[in-house]
Amino acid sequence: MAIELKMPALSPTMEEGTLAKWLKSEGDTIEPGDIIAEIETDKATMEFEAIDEGVLTKILVAEGSENVAVGTVIAQLEGEGEDSAPAPTPAPEPIAETPAPAPVAAKPVASSPASDPEIPAGTSLTQVTVREALRDAMAEEMRADRRVFVMGEEVAEYQGAYKVTQGLLDEFGPKRVIDTPITEYGFAGIGSGAAMGGLRPIVEFMTFNFAMQAIDHIINSAAKTNYMSGGQMRCPIVFRGPNGAASRVGAQHSQNYGPWYASVPGLIVIAPYDSSDAKGLMKAAIRSEDPVVFLENELVYGRSFDVPDVDDHVLPIGKARIVREGKDATIVTYSIGVGLALEAAEALAQDGIDAEVIDLRTLRPLDKETVLKSLAKTNRLVVAEEGWPTCSIASEIISICMEEGFDDLDAPVTRVCNEDVPLPYAANLEKLALIDAPRIVEAVKKVCYV
Amino acid sequence: MAKKPAASKAPAKSAARSRTKAKSPQTAAPSDDPDFILHSLQEEFEAAKSFAASDEQLMEFYRQMLLIRRFEEKAGQLYGLGLIGGFCHLYIGQEAVAIGLQSALDNDKDSVITGYRDHGHMLAYGIDPKVIMAELTGREAGISKGKGGSMHMFSTEHKFYGGHGIVGAQVALGGGLALAHQYNEDGGLCLAYFGDGAANQGQVYETFNMAALWNLPIVFVVEDNQYAMGTASARSSAETRFYRRGTAFRIPGMEVNGMDVLEVRAAAEVAFKHVRDGKGPVLMELNTYRYRGHSMSDPAKYRTRDEVQEQRDNHDPIERMKEVLIKAGHDEADLKAIDKDIRKVVTEAADFAESSPEPAPGELYTEVLVEEY
Numbered sequence: 163m164a165i166e167l168k169m170p171a172l173s174p175t176m177e178e179g180t181l182a183k184w185l186k187s188e189g190d191t192i193e194p195g196d197i198i199a200e201i202e203t204d205k206a207t208m209e210f211e212a213i214d215e216g217v218l219t220k221i222l223v224a225e226g227s228e229n230v231a232v233g234t235v236i237a238q239l240e241g242e243g244e245d246s247a248p249a250p251t252p253a254p255e256p257i258a259e260t261p262a263p264a265p266v267a268a269k270p271v272a273s274s275p276a277s278d279p280e281i282p283a284g285t286s287l288t289q290v291t292v293r294e295a296l297r298d299a300m301a302e303e304m305r306a307d308r309r310v311f312v313m314g315e316e317v318a319e320y321q322g323a324y325k326v327t328q329g330l331l332d333e334f335g336p337k338r339v340i341d342t343p344i345t346e347y348g349f350a351g352i353g354s355g356a357a358m359g360g361l362r363p364i365v366e367f368m369t370f371n372f373a374m375q376a377i378d379h380i381i382n383s384a385a386k387t388n389y390m391s392g393g394q395m396r397c398p399i400v401f402r403g404p405n406g407a408a409s410r411v412g413a414q415h416s417q418n419y420g421p422w423y424a425s426v427p428g429l430i431v432i433a434p435y436d437s438s439d440a441k442g443l444m445k446a447a448i449r450s451e452d453p454v455v456f457l458e459n460e461l462v463y464g465r466s467f468d469v470p471d472v473d474d475h476v477l478p479i480g481k482a483r484i485v486r487e488g489k490d491a492t493i494v495t496y497s498i499g500v501g502l503a504l505e506a507a508e509a510l511a512q513d514g515i516d517a518e519v520i521d522l523r524t525l526r527p528l529d530k531e532t533v534l535k536s537l538a539k540t541n542r543l544v545v546a547e548e549g550w551p552t553c554s555i556a557s558e559i560i561s562i563c564m565e566e567g568f569d570d571l572d573a574p575v576t577r578v579c580n581e582d583v584p585l586p587y588a589a590n591l592e593k594l595a596l597i598d599a600p601r602i603v604e605a606v607k608k609v610c611y612v
Numbered sequence: 613m614a615k616k617p618a619a620s621k622a623p624a625k626s627a628a629r630s631r632t633k634a635k636s637p638q639t640a641a642p643s644d645d646p647d648f649i650l651h652s653l654q655e656e657f658e659a660a661k662s663f664a665a666s667d668e669q670l671m672e673f674y675r676q677m678l679l680i681r682r683f684e685e686k687a688g689q690l691y692g693l694g695l696i697g698g699f700c701h702l703y704i705g706q707e708a709v710a711i712g713l714q715s716a717l718d719n720d721k722d723s724v725i726t727g728y729r730d731h732g733h734m735l736a737y738g739i740d741p742k743v744i745m746a747e748l749t750g751r752e753a754g755i756s757k758g759k760g761g762s763m764h765m766f767s768t769e770h771k772f773y774g775g776h777g778i779v780g781a782q783v784a785l786g787g788g789l790a791l792a793h794q795y796n797e798d799g800g801l802c803l804a805y806f807g808d809g810a811a812n813q814g815q816v817y818e819t820f821n822m823a824a825l826w827n828l829p830i831v832f833v834v835e836d837n838q839y840a841m842g843t844a845s846a847r848s849s850a851e852t853r854f855y856r857r858g859t860a861f862r863i864p865g866m867e868v869n870g871m872d873v874l875e876v877r878a879a880a881e882v883a884f885k886h887v888r889d890g891k892g893p894v895l896m897e898l899n900t901y902r903y904r905g906h907s908m909s910d911p912a913k914y915r916t917r918d919e920v921q922e923q924r925d926n927h928d929p930i931e932r933m934k935e936v937l938i939k940a941g942h943d944e945a946d947l948k949a950i951d952k953d954i955r956k957v958v959t960e961a962a963d964f965a966e967s968s969p970e971p972a973p974g975e976l977y978t979e980v981l982v983e984e985y
Contacts, residue, residue, distance in 0.1 A: 170692030351783075355725070389759060390759060390775075394766050394767070450983060
């Protein structure tokens with residue numbers, strides 16, 4: 163039974179090559195593993211190895227032949243006749259000159275995100291710090307689900323570098339509140355593996371600056387696994403910790419990673435501002451079947467806000483919140499920017515400008531509907547972001563407004579971001595580099611042409 | 613598989629030591645440290661180096677290794693025909709490692725994780741070659757629905773967790789699987805494979821540290837196939853005796869001939885028992901050899917044909933098993949018949965992988981996230 167030997171593809175991109183040399187002649191007996199020929203590609207000379215055994219009966223392409231297309235029959239082998247079935251013929255289309263137009267896949271229609279649950283009338287509110295709200299969320303979920311555990315640097319005996327995990331060790335013990343060595347890449351990987359193995363890890367990074375050491379696991383291991391496995395293997399994990407500029411800690415400890423993570427399909431990215439959102443969204447994050455990056459802010463940890471006294475305060479992921487209604491201009495922001503935007507809105511009110519403030523809360527998936535609806539109402543929009551301007555959440559919002567809200571715009575969408583420099587240490591320079599309420603006021607006035 | 617002799621190094625410098633005086637009284641070398649069982653597993657293994665397999669087990673080892681060999685040969689062929697794209701890393705030559713180790717697992721409890729050279733580890737579970745080959749050709753019927761490819765295959769049903777493309781990442785992930793075994797008290801262990809190249813990644817040692825610190829049930833396996841892509845281990849590794857690399861973390865090491873399935877299995881018995889007894893991680897170095905390039909697009913200019921041929925002629929794990937079987941009274945024709953059956957299975961897998969449809973375009977958007985938000 164004749165076996166056709168075909169010009170092999172020797173690299174992911176090879177389409178043709180030169181048959182440099184035949185190392186066997188017609189009539190030679192070939193054993194599997196024998197090198198039959200040398201083939202030259204644009205990158206290297208490669209050996210063509212025999213798979214089957216038999217006698218080389220015919221050489222069809224002479225040595226020295228150039229531009230031999232992949233798949234061309236170059237020789238024939240007479241097998242032993244019993245078991246060496248010919249290799250299947252490749253589908254006819256692989257070496258098309260121009261790629262066939264890819265069939266357009268129908269994108270799933272995004273379901274409109276759920277709204278925050280109604281808080282029953284008469285529900286009491288308690289002032290809680292963001293720090294405590296986060297801790298309470300973790301503790302409640304740990305009580306409800308034994309698979310949930312916390313790991314990170316100083317989360318247990320030290321009670322948390324920023325005291326977010328305070329008291330958890332006492333209640334849940336060292337098995338569920340695990341101090342790790344200072345080894346972010348390693349423990350982010352161990353956390354991701356534990357999630358793949360069925361647990362619900364909460365991995366604390368002392369700050370997200372240190373998570374850069376671990377970003378490979380966050381993106382390559384956690385975010386892509388469900389997709390790469392065709393839905394077989396999940397990675398339900400929460401990576402959390404403070405993000406963005408703190409105070410006078412210099413360039414390496416003062417970066418907002420929101421835009422980085424928000425660019426990755428497969429991740430959920432949450433960046434809440436107040437205590438109620440911190441608690442409700444943390445609980446949702448822990449319950450999510452998807453990997454979540456939960457970005458907190460050190461400067462906000464100590465601020466107190468009302469949290470409703472309900473048994474199970476869970477908020478929807480992927481839903482922005484209008485924190486101040488207004489009709490003249492929209493300020494879109496998140497995390498610490500919310501406080502600055504509210505401050506700016508108060509100042510603008512003094513000047514007769516009624517600004518609406520939207521807290522995105524979730525950066526991925528982004529709640530476009532709420533942003534576009536507000537734009538349709540106010541026709542003017544400013545994005546305020548404590549972070550660099552280039553390739554930012556602000557850039558993304560602007561793009562969405564251009565693509566989907568162009569007809570509603572009465573002025574160009576404007577962004578107010580940090581200066582495009584590493585964060586300096588000197589107090590005066592740091593102040594100059596970071597966004598503040600006056601800059602937001604100025605930008606809103608600009609889009610209102612006043 | 614001769615290794616370069618270990619460089620004789622001067623004993624630890626005393627200058628550095630004086631500064632650590634206040635730290636701990638633990639100044640003894642590991643060999644003098646009665647609590648550190650650095651060599652005991654190797655000694656136990658050396659005492660009974662060849663697994664006493666039943667005739668049935670011998671046949672099964674032979675059949676499984678041959679299935680991997682023929683499957684990979686066919687995969688190489690399909691790659692040459694353009695049916696398999698991208699990167700494709702073949703396991704030819706290394707078959708005894710996966711079969712020897714995985715045959716000793718308790719598949720109801722234990723988990724396995726590896727890097728991108730993962731076809732053999734999947735086949736070792738008895739997973740249908742059709743769905744593996746269909747994944748290689750990027751078809752809907754592939755085990756990852758065609759969305760993973762050669763490097764990203766998983767079978768959570770079998771507790772096989774992939775299939776990872778970033779060199780060394782699977783070691784930390786394996787640490788996490790071991791943590792889950794310990795946390796759930798399910799009695800399982802994690803078998804985490806990595807190569808001699810990955811053995812130089814920092815996260816491997818971060819994981820060693822935590823695994824030893826937390827006494828995790830994990831067996832670290834260095835599949836030393838002598839080359840980190842195209843760089844010979846002696847050119848990339850200051851210490852090529854990889855089994856020693858756990859010493860700094862108090863992880864006992866074992867050095868095993870990975871070309872002999874019976875030796876691998878015997879070593880696995882010793883290592884797995886140690887871990888199951890709650891004594892913490894083990895590091896195994898399996899010396900093996902890959903006949904083919906690192907991936908299909910490897911021009912193999914970093915080694916000679918003679919070197920590869922020498923391995924094929926003198927150390928081939930399948931030929932070795934064949935000799936054992938013939939000595940045990942099986943005749944050559946029976947073994948040839950097994951080969952014929954396997955070739956048929958592999959040909960059917962290739963036909964299936966070629967004729968299965970590609971994923972529907974709508975699959976592009978599925979499984980990015982599990983939930984809807």
